[in-house]
Amino acid sequence: MTKKINLALKYLFLTVISLVSIFPFFWMIISSTNKSVDITRGKLLPGSNFMENLNNLLSSNLGFVNSLGNSAKIAIIATLLALLVSSIAGYGFEIFRTPARDRVFNILLLSMMVPFSALMIPLFKFFAKLNSTPFKFMGLNTIVAIVLPSVCTAFLIFLFRQNTKAFPKEILEAARIDGLGEIAIFFKIFVPTMKTTYAAAAIITFMGNWNNFMWPLIALQSPEKRTVPLIISTLGSSYTPDYGLIMIAIVIATIPTAFVFFVMQKHFVAGMTGSIK
Amino acid sequence: MKRKSGTGINSKENLWGWAFIALGTFLIGLFVFYPMVQSFIMSLQTGKGNNLTFGGLDNYIRMASDATLLKAIGNTFIYLLVQVPIMIVLALIISSVLNDKKLKFSGFFRTAIFLPCVTGLVAYSIIMKSIFASDGLVNKLLMAIHAISVPIEWVTHPFWAKILIIIAITWRWTGYNMIFYLSGLQNIDNSIYEAAEIDGASPFKKFTAITVPLLKPIILFTTVTSTIGTLQLFDEVVNITNGGPANATTTISHYIYNLSFRYTPDFGYATAVAYLIVVMIIILAVIQFKVGGDKND
Numbered sequence: 001m002t003k004k005i006n007l008a009l010k011y012l013f014l015t016v017i018s019l020v021s022i023f024p025f026f027w028m029i030i031s032s033t034n035k036s037v038d039i040t041r042g043k044l045l046p047g048s049n050f051m052e053n054l055n056n057l058l059s060s061n062l063g064f065v066n067s068l069g070n071s072a073k074i075a076i077i078a079t080l081l082a083l084l085v086s087s088i089a090g091y092g093f094e095i096f097r098t099p100a101r102d103r104v105f106n107i108l109l110l111s112m113m114v115p116f117s118a119l120m121i122p123l124f125k126f127f128a129k130l131n132s133t134p135f136k137f138m139g140l141n142t143i144v145a146i147v148l149p150s151v152c153t154a155f156l157i158f159l160f161r162q163n164t165k166a167f168p169k170e171i172l173e174a175a176r177i178d179g180l181g182e183i184a185i186f187f188k189i190f191v192p193t194m195k196t197t198y199a200a201a202a203i204i205t206f207m208g209n210w211n212n213f214m215w216p217l218i219a220l221q222s223p224e225k226r227t228v229p230l231i232i233s234t235l236g237s238s239y240t241p242d243y244g245l246i247m248i249a250i251v252i253a254t255i256p257t258a259f260v261f262f263v264m265q266k267h268f269v270a271g272m273t274g275s276i277k
Numbered sequence: 278m279k280r281k282s283g284t285g286i287n288s289k290e291n292l293w294g295w296a297f298i299a300l301g302t303f304l305i306g307l308f309v310f311y312p313m314v315q316s317f318i319m320s321l322q323t324g325k326g327n328n329l330t331f332g333g334l335d336n337y338i339r340m341a342s343d344a345t346l347l348k349a350i351g352n353t354f355i356y357l358l359v360q361v362p363i364m365i366v367l368a369l370i371i372s373s374v375l376n377d378k379k380l381k382f383s384g385f386f387r388t389a390i391f392l393p394c395v396t397g398l399v400a401y402s403i404i405m406k407s408i409f410a411s412d413g414l415v416n417k418l419l420m421a422i423h424a425i426s427v428p429i430e431w432v433t434h435p436f437w438a439k440i441l442i443i444i445a446i447t448w449r450w451t452g453y454n455m456i457f458y459l460s461g462l463q464n465i466d467n468s469i470y471e472a473a474e475i476d477g478a479s480p481f482k483k484f485t486a487i488t489v490p491l492l493k494p495i496i497l498f499t500t501v502t503s504t505i506g507t508l509q510l511f512d513e514v515v516n517i518t519n520g521g522p523a524n525a526t527t528t529i530s531h532y533i534y535n536l537s538f539r540y541t542p543d544f545g546y547a548t549a550v551a552y553l554i555v556v557m558i559i560i561l562a563v564i565q566f567k568v569g570g571d572k573n574d
Contacts (some may be wrong), residue, residue, distance in 0.1 A: 006480070010374050017371060018389035021452060024404045025392065027414075031407065039407055042414030085301050092297025096290055104302060111309040113558050115509045117530040118551035121319065121537050121544050122312035152304035182293045211397035213512045214530075218538060229399040233516055236403035243407050250400040261395045265388070269456055 028254070032247040039243040053244035062231055063224060064249060070143070071227040071253075074216075075209040078147045082205045083198055085152045090160025091190060095172065105161070108154045116214060123149055124218055145219050146227075150209060156201055163197040164190075199267040207257050228253045313555075320549035325541050336549035346550060348524050349532040352439065356528070357507045360443045365499060368451050372458035373488050378467065387459065391452040398449070402516035405445040406432060435525035438518050442526055445513055450506075454499045461495040462488070497569040504561050508554050529554055 031039045034047035057064055093105050124140070131139035138144035167190065175185045191198070213229045220226055226234075232253060235246045261268055286294070323332030340346055371390060375383050393401065408414050409431035416428040431441045465487070473483050489496070511530040514520055520527035520535075527535075529550065536547035 007379070010377065010380065013374060014371070014380075014386045014390075018386050020448070021390045021392055024396075024401065024408065024448070027408060028400075028404055040410040040413050042408075042410075042412070042417045044414070085304065089298045089301025092294055092301075096286060096294025096297060098286055098291065098294065101294055101298060104298065108302065108305050111305050113505060113555075113562065114309055114313060115505070115530065115551065115554045115558065117509060117511070117533045118316050118548070118555050119309060119312040120534075121548055121551070122315035123308065124537075125315075125544075126312070148304075149308040152301045152308075154305060157301055182297075186297075207395075211399070213397075213399050213515075214534070218534075229397055232397075232403060233399045236399075236406065236516055237519060241403075241407075246403060247407075250404065253400055254396055257395045257397070261392075269391075269460070 025254075028247050028250050031243060032251050034244055036241070036243040036245075039247070049244055050248075053242075053248050056242065057245045057248050060245070062234070063226070064228075064231055066224060067226050067228050067231045068252070070225060071210055071229075074143055074146050074212075074227060075206050077143065078150050078209040079202050079205045081147065081151045082153070082156055083201055086156035086201070087160045087191070087194070087198070088186065089152070090157045091164055091186060093157065094161045094164040094167075095169070105157075108157060111154045112158075119149075120215065120218055123215075127219060140219050141222055141225050143225075146212075146216055147209075149215065150205075150212070156205065159201055159204075160194075160197060163194065167193065196267060196270065199264060200270040203260055203264060203268050206260065210253075210257060316548040316551060319544055320546075320552050322545040324545060325543060329545055332545065336546045339546060340549065340553065345524055345527070346529075346532060349527045349529045350553075352524075352526060353508060353510065353528045355439060356443060356446070356510060357504060360446050361500065361503045361507060363443075364447050364451050364503065365454060365496065367447070368454035368499075369458055369489065369492070369496070370484075371451070372455045372462060373484055375455075375459060376462045387455075391456055393449050393451075394453050396449065398512035399516050401449055402445060402513045405441065405448070406517050409441050409444075432518055433522050435522055438522065438526045442513055442517060445517060446507075446510075450503070454503070457495050457499055458492055461492045465491050493569060497565060500569065501562055501565050504565065505558055508558055508561075 030044065030046050032053060033050040034043050035049050038047060093101055127138070127140045127145040129139075130136065130145075131141075133139075136142075138148065171189060172185060175189055180188070211229055212227070213233065216227045216230055217233075220230065228249070232246065232249050235241060235249065319329070320336055321331060321333060322329035323335050324330055374380075375387055375390075377383070380386075396404075409416075411428050411430055411432070415431070416425070419425045420428070429437050431437050469487055470483060473487060478486065509530050510528045511534065514526055514528050514531050515534075518526045520531050533547050533550050533554075536543050536550065
């Protein structure tokens with residue numbers, strides 16, 4: 001009997017926690033169909049204002065569609081470059097292991113503890129300086145300036161290195177004997193066998209860049225360069241926020257990450273927990 | 278095998294090793310370590326905008342009498358000391374309840390509780406702000422069950438605004454931490470729990486005597502990452518309260534941002550404050566490893 005009560009309590013507890021976790025999703029979808037006044041009054045039923053909210057969002061001079069393009073470009077370019085650079089480094093640290101390189105690796109790990117706020121001012125000045133040189137295309141207000149600092153993180157190198165530990169080294173020896181060069185071994189043998197690690201790393205990098213707020217806030221100043229989080233933040237910080245329109249923007253901004261989550265949940269979790277293996 | 282693990286590597290392979298790690302190491306050096314050094318040099322300079330002169334430790338001395346900074350440090354530590362323990366205990370409880378093999382729908386519960394992680398930080402902050410509006414849903418609910426008689430001013434009351442930030446962060450990150458514990462629990466042999474059950478151990482006893490000690494390394498890891506995250510708290514504070522009312526919710530990172538990009542730029546002082554966070558992270562990480570780490574680590 002007590003066992004049954006115990007189990008019932010467990011279900012009750014998990015149901016409550018699950019409802020609390022899901023509720024804001026339900027809320028943003030319902031709210032995207034309501035007027036702003038109804039949203040701040042806590043209306044829980046769908047309304048008929050969806051098309052009007054959508055029209056308001058698209059016809060406003062904020063350039064929301066444009067910001068979707070900016071965010072997509074930044075997230076996709078950053079993810080592709082990050083996977084390439086970090087996996088090459090992670091592979092190098094593990095396959096060609098020496099005490100000297102292990103020391104370099106440990107120093108790189110320290111960078112995970114460095115808060116971004118300790119870097120943003122020098123980074124801001126660095127990219128501002130580029131604006132008055134021929135390297136203007138990578139100065140402030142450019143996609144390059146947003147992408148570059150996030151191309152290589154110690155976390156990603158660590159993730160690739162950890163997963164390389166399980167890679168069968170005998171294959172490498174065999175490939176070398178067959179006369180394959182080191183670069184060919186990496187691209188033709190290593191990359192295809194590590195698909196799941198790449199998927200996990202891609203998800204975590206894409207999410208981070210798609211949702212990044214602080215650095216774009218500092219480095220992107222002209223309105224047509226703004227990313228989705230910057231637009232949502234601007235909308236939300238006005239004195240009388242139009243929540244109907246904001247909720248549609250939030251729903252649209254959440255679709256790519258939610259899609260990735262539901263399609264590749266396993267890789268998603270692997271990307272997050274990969275660091276503690 | 279000629280090659281010994283680690284050191285037995287010929288010089289050609291050694292060169293390839295450096296070649297493989299070169300670009301990644303260079304980028305982290307250029308965008309993390311080099312700016313760190315520049316930050317430190319800047320923190321020894323005083324002046325506004327680009328007119329900086331060497332000021333020695335002036336900026337560091339100035340911090341002691343900066344009321345806004347002291348408030349930001351206080352707020353950050355309130356978040357740290359209240360939110361991180363609540364979230365970690367909650368995540369531990371959820372994951373140990375979910376780990377029950379007899380439980381049905383555990384996949385559904387896990388997915389649901391993890392779901393907040395797919396939201397962007399700016400997006401969920403604004404969702405929270407709308408739910409906690411003064412005549413909004415949460416207040417209506419609390420009034421309907423007679424928990425309160427007048428609406429709580431979640432965003433504009435100094436105390437409740439802090440609570441709102443804590444609720445928001447807990448909502449967003451509990452499921453994230455739970456995933457780490459669940460993957461750790463899968464490595465614990467179920468027979469340990471069965472043996473404890475035969476000995477008549479209560480669920481609470483099993484939790485404190487088996488689950489927590491065996492998950493200790495992962496708890497340590499999540500505590501350290503949560504601490505680093507809280508010390509850098511920015512997006513939520515900007516988008517829910519913008520640091521208000523009267524700096525009641527502002528954090529150190531938010532203050533650094535304001536010093537550099539909102540007020541007349543005071544890069545010297547701002548970088549000194551940033552170094553304060555660096556020092557705090559190092560001290561707290563060392564303490565946490567001392568308290569929670571294994572001796573043989």
